[in-house]
Amino acid sequence: VSELQGQSLGEQFGVLAQRSIVRSFRQPVVIMPVLAFPLFFLAVNAAGLKSATDIPNFPTDNYLTFALATAFIQVGMSSVSISGGGLAEDIQSGFLKRLSLTKMKGTALVLGHLAGTGVMAVISSILYIAVALIFGASIKAGVAGGVVCVLLALLVALAFGSIGIMAALRTGSTQAVQVVFPLLFVLLFFSSQSIPRNLIDQAWFRHVATVNPMSYLVEAPRSLIIKGWDAQALGKGVLIAVAILALTMSFAGGAMRQGFKER
Amino acid sequence: MSQRFWPIATGIAVRQLSKFARTANFIPPLLIPCLFLAAFAGGLSAVSTSAKFGYPNYTAFVWVFVLVMGAVFSGIFSSVAFTDDLEDRFIRRIMLATPGRAPIIVGLVMASFLQAIFIVLFLFGAGLIAGMEATGSAPQLAVVLVIGLLLNVAVSLWGIGVALRVRSALAAPLMLLPAFAVIFTSPVYVPRHLLGGWLHTVSNVNPLTPLLEAGRGFLIGVPFHTGLAFGTVLAMIALFYVFAWTGMQKLAREP
Numbered sequence: 001v002s003e004l005q006g007q008s009l010g011e012q013f014g015v016l017a018q019r020s021i022v023r024s025f026r027q028p029v030v031i032m033p034v035l036a037f038p039l040f041f042l043a044v045n046a047a048g049l050k051s052a053t054d055i056p057n058f059p060t061d062n063y064l065t066f067a068l069a070t071a072f073i074q075v076g077m078s079s080v081s082i083s084g085g086g087l088a089e090d091i092q093s094g095f096l097k098r099l100s101l102t103k104m105k106g107t108a109l110v111l112g113h114l115a116g117t118g119v120m121a122v123i124s125s126i127l128y129i130a131v132a133l134i135f136g137a138s139i140k141a142g143v144a145g146g147v148v149c150v151l152l153a154l155l156v157a158l159a160f161g162s163i164g165i166m167a168a169l170r171t172g173s174t175q176a177v178q179v180v181f182p183l184l185f186v187l188l189f190f191s192s193q194s195i196p197r198n199l200i201d202q203a204w205f206r207h208v209a210t211v212n213p214m215s216y217l218v219e220a221p222r223s224l225i226i227k228g229w230d231a232q233a234l235g236k237g238v239l240i241a242v243a244i245l246a247l248t249m250s251f252a253g254g255a256m257r258q259g260f261k262e263r
Numbered sequence: 264m265s266q267r268f269w270p271i272a273t274g275i276a277v278r279q280l281s282k283f284a285r286t287a288n289f290i291p292p293l294l295i296p297c298l299f300l301a302a303f304a305g306g307l308s309a310v311s312t313s314a315k316f317g318y319p320n321y322t323a324f325v326w327v328f329v330l331v332m333g334a335v336f337s338g339i340f341s342s343v344a345f346t347d348d349l350e351d352r353f354i355r356r357i358m359l360a361t362p363g364r365a366p367i368i369v370g371l372v373m374a375s376f377l378q379a380i381f382i383v384l385f386l387f388g389a390g391l392i393a394g395m396e397a398t399g400s401a402p403q404l405a406v407v408l409v410i411g412l413l414l415n416v417a418v419s420l421w422g423i424g425v426a427l428r429v430r431s432a433l434a435a436p437l438m439l440l441p442a443f444a445v446i447f448t449s450p451v452y453v454p455r456h457l458l459g460g461w462l463h464t465v466s467n468v469n470p471l472t473p474l475l476e477a478g479r480g481f482l483i484g485v486p487f488h489t490g491l492a493f494g495t496v497l498a499m500i501a502l503f504y505v506f507a508w509t510g511m512q513k514l515a516r517e518p
Binding site: 043046048051052054063186189199202204205208209 | 453463
């Protein structure tokens with residue numbers, strides 16, 4: 001806490017970001033599911049839904065290529081628990097109360113807590129791409145497309161991580177933060193993650209997937225992987241991620257100011 | 264068998280059931296499979312349009328997986344509720360008052376089983392509402408439900424065994440993750456002959472595969488793998504009973 005006294009915003013961010021990154025990587029219980037779960041489901045879905053590529057007009061003949069984009073979203077979903085859970089622990093342990101006695105800025109606190117998830121998202125998404133390429137997937141937009149996929153995964157992780165931070169600041173409870181993860185999982189299930197929207201058989205599900213923002217978050221990296229450069233798909237995905245980030249950050253800011261006043 | 268066996272087992276079961284009702288323990292095993300049913304039957308039904316699929320109705324095909332998931336979740340959530348009794352050492356006091364370990368295990372499994380009956384029947388209704396075509400006869404449909412209930416007994420015993428070794432709510436992921444891995448490496452989305460590469464190999468030796476395939480067969484009135492399915496689930500029950508019993512013995516030996 002003493003390190004934060006009288007420092008600039010950048011320096012405060014640096015200290016808190018370093019703490020967030022170190023804390024995330026010190027907990028194998030946190031890292032392993034983030035790395036292993038999306039890879040497990042990628043492997044299972046690639047083999048289990050291989051026959052989906054036989055559906056007329058399916059956009060690729062390799063389901064692993066199709067499913068890769070979902071892994072980027074899953075790593076983003078984990079960031080809810082990493083950043084939000086970390087902040088909730090700080091609130092419960094009284095660390096945030098001690099921070100509020102310093103000249104620490106709220107922006108530095110929020111961005112610092114997101115740093116751990118950001119680094120985790122970049123490392124995980126590079127790993128998923130590498131594994132998928134080894135097992136026969138391809139990226140139509142090439143190396144630059146792969147880089148943009150990693151950046152999109154980072155953006156989604158920051159957006160979902162900020163939902164976790166908002167939940168932590170509003171409730172101050174790690175359990176409340178954990179509730180957000182299954183809700184995002186449900187949204188992912190009712191999106192176009194398994195089959196392209198135009199090929200979904202059931203009309204009601206197609207409608208749900210169309211109004212579900214998660215579909216567009218999945219379709220943005222998928223467009224790079226399968227079609228190449230598709231400005232519309234990328235634009236929609238980026239817009240939704242930025243909107244989530246902006247919205248949750250403004251809520252988080254309000255909750256933090258109120259919390260600091262009370263403290 | 265002691266004369267006090269059934270009164271003790273029933274007492275433990277009733278206590279567990281009241282705990283389930285108080286903590287709404289039955290909600291996740293009801294809700295999660297229903298979400299899977301809606302998501303898979305709605306989102307993936309296009310995979311059944313291929314002539315190679317070979318099953319008349321995708322909702323019915325997926326429903327048997329949903330039944331398995333309900334049975335598994337019910338067993339695991341019941342075992343997670345049991346960890347409270349281990350954390351506050353209630354179970355140690357019960358052990359002092361009982362002639363053996365078996366009535367405690369049977370009581371815990373009874374509670375999970377009774378909860379599972381409710382869940383399985385609810386899921387059957389949900390399947391019918393979702394458009395599941397169950398063309399098997401009434402006894403054949405009953406066999407499908409019995410497969411689910413026997414699986415629930417096996418999973419409950421597995422969960423109790425893990426809980427007795429970890430003795431805290433942190434046991435939940437240890438119960439759930441292996442179960443999840445076994446479920447998703449069985450023929451969940453499509454029949455086994457349509458699975459690719461490694462998953463086809465793993466599903467051939469996956470103990471849930473005969474249960475799923477038998478359930479899907481009976482659901483449409485075409486019995487399949489009956490002996491193998493019941494043999495597998497009974498072997499799982501025997502194996503996990505030993506696992507739970509040795510866990511209880513281990514707990515009894517410790518101060």
